[in-house]
Amino acid sequence: MSAKxxxxxxxxxxxxxxxxxxxxxxxxxxxxxCGAALHLRKPNSIPRTWALLTAxxxxxxxxxxxxxxxxxxxGAKQSDTIMSGVIYFLLHGSPEIAVVIFTASIFxxxxxxxxxSYLLVSVQRKSRWRPRDRTQLYRIVExxxxxxxxxxxxxxxxxxxxxxxxxxxxxxxxxxxxxxAVVVISMLAAQSFDPRLIWxxxxxxxx
Amino acid sequence: MNLIACHECDLVNRIPPLPRRAAxxxxxxxxxxxxxxxxxxxxxxxLTLAGLVLFVVACSFPFLxxxxxxIVQETALFTGIYNLYKQKMVPLAxxxxxxxxxxPLAQMLGLLYIMIPLKWNRPARYTARVFRxxxxxxxxxxxxxxxxxxxxxxxxxxxxxxxxPGLAVIAFGILIFVLAAAYTSLDPHLVWESLEKKP
Numbered sequence: 001m002s003a004k005x006x007x008x009x010x011x012x013x014x015x016x017x018x019x020x021x022x023x024x025x026x027x028x029x030x031x032x033x034c035g036a037a038l039h040l041r042k043p044n045s046i047p048r049t050w051a052l053l054t055a056x057x058x059x060x061x062x063x064x065x066x067x068x069x070x071x072x073x074x075g076a077k078q079s080d081t082i083m084s085g086v087i088y089f090l091l092h093g094s095p096e097i098a099v100v101i102f103t104a105s106i107f108x109x110x111x112x113x114x115x116x117s118y119l120l121v122s123v124q125r126k127s128r129w130r131p132r133d134r135t136q137l138y139r140i141v142e143x144x145x146x147x148x149x150x151x152x153x154x155x156x157x158x159x160x161x162x163x164x165x166x167x168x169x170x171x172x173x174x175x176x177x178x179x180x181a182v183v184v185i186s187m188l189a190a191q192s193f194d195p196r197l198i199w200x201x202x203x204x205x206x207x
Numbered sequence: 208m209n210l211i212a213c214h215e216c217d218l219v220n221r222i223p224p225l226p227r228r229a230a231x232x233x234x235x236x237x238x239x240x241x242x243x244x245x246x247x248x249x250x251x252x253x254l255t256l257a258g259l260v261l262f263v264v265a266c267s268f269p270f271l272x273x274x275x276x277x278i279v280q281e282t283a284l285f286t287g288i289y290n291l292y293k294q295k296m297v298p299l300a301x302x303x304x305x306x307x308x309x310x311p312l313a314q315m316l317g318l319l320y321i322m323i324p325l326k327w328n329r330p331a332r333y334t335a336r337v338f339r340x341x342x343x344x345x346x347x348x349x350x351x352x353x354x355x356x357x358x359x360x361x362x363x364x365x366x367x368x369x370x371x372p373g374l375a376v377i378a379f380g381i382l383i384f385v386l387a388a389a390y391t392s393l394d395p396h397l398v399w400e401s402l403e404k405k406p
Contacts, residue, residue, distance in 0.1 A: 001218070001219055002212070002216070002217040002218050002219065003212035003217050003218075003219050004217055006219060008212065008219065010211070010212030010213075010214070010217065012214075013339050013342065014335075014395075014399035014402075015211055015212070015214065015396070015399070016399065017210050017211070017212055017219070033335075033399060033402055033403060034335040034338075034339065034399060034402060035335050035336075036335075036339060089363075092366075094362055094363075097359055097362050097363065100355070100359060101359065104355075131216070131236070132235075132236050132237065135215055135216060135236045135237075135238070136237070138215075139215075139238075146346065146349055146352055147352055147355070149306070149349050149352045150352050150355050150356045150359065151356075152299065152302070152303065152356075153303065153307075153349075153352060153353045153355075153356025153357070153360075154356045154359045154360050154363070156287035156288065156291060156299075156303050156356070157271070157287055157356055157357055157360040158360055158363070158364070159287050159290045159291055159294070160270075160271070160282045160286040160287030160290055161271060161273050161280065161282055161360070161364060161370070162273075162364070168367075171294050172291055172294055172296050172299060176296065176299055177296065177298060177299055180298070180299055180302055184302070187346060187347075191346065195215045195216065195236075196215065196216055196217040198216070199216040199217060199218070199235070199236070200217075
């Protein structure tokens, strides 16, 4: 039996089970142990996650089209996008770095957006298909998203090391901003999704 | 007997007292419910204190230096953040500063604020609030991702110049493992249960 069916609420923060209270309108119920606001499920999980995912999808486009770094070397300017950086590494003998950047900056963000969209659609259609695997999918997406930030840090370090005057100058391009937005927003999307919704469909179909 | 609703599928599980180092998982979805952690409070305090020392070293010593044609360029942890700021990339500079410096620092301080009084069985004031902040910040401390970024940047620049890792990078690298160990030895249930004993 789930806590919801038993008339209990598990606190999101400290996991204490308490009886569902019916607070007067305009008031919220609070956990008797840690004082966090109690919700049966994360509030507005589905619309909130959709909104964040849509924003992340939109930012994903300028993040990949615009330059992420602008290198000036002896007066010549060169703009690099995420993909052109990957190709550069592939052609100049560092395929392992090409794989790291491609995975972290292109593959993971896109897969994350697709998988989160799929999970939302499956929850909205009250799918009963493989809930355990879908929960596992969610766990993976949530755990892996943070590693996408690596490209932002590479840019930060390049900007620190290659300073004006020595032999080249590297500047962060506008895509860096959009890309950081994609990573942060999709992390927020994964956090606002409530995996318990996957399991609610199974219980509704019981009766 | 202890009842816990699974955080991932809401199934109510009955948890018997756990033997040393055992973990309880949800019978329906396999989510982690509880893990027994020996000497949790002492280990968390010790490792977090070690983390603070390493953090100070990582912030104050040279981070990476680059040698090219006899010119040596030294940078600190903050150089990149400062340069981004100068390039008018303020949101980006703020993001890096938060995820790699301020959030890990806030987490360490918050954890010590809670755990040291807990060691003497006297929960500190605002324990619930501070601990909740600590847990909410958990996904946003990204030092290990920064370390991967360092490795990628080293390979990228390695062909143009010689990069010498400074003391700070080494401290930073160890800090990642020490903090990972501190957070693994932390048992959140101990903190929450301490709130129940309060008068």
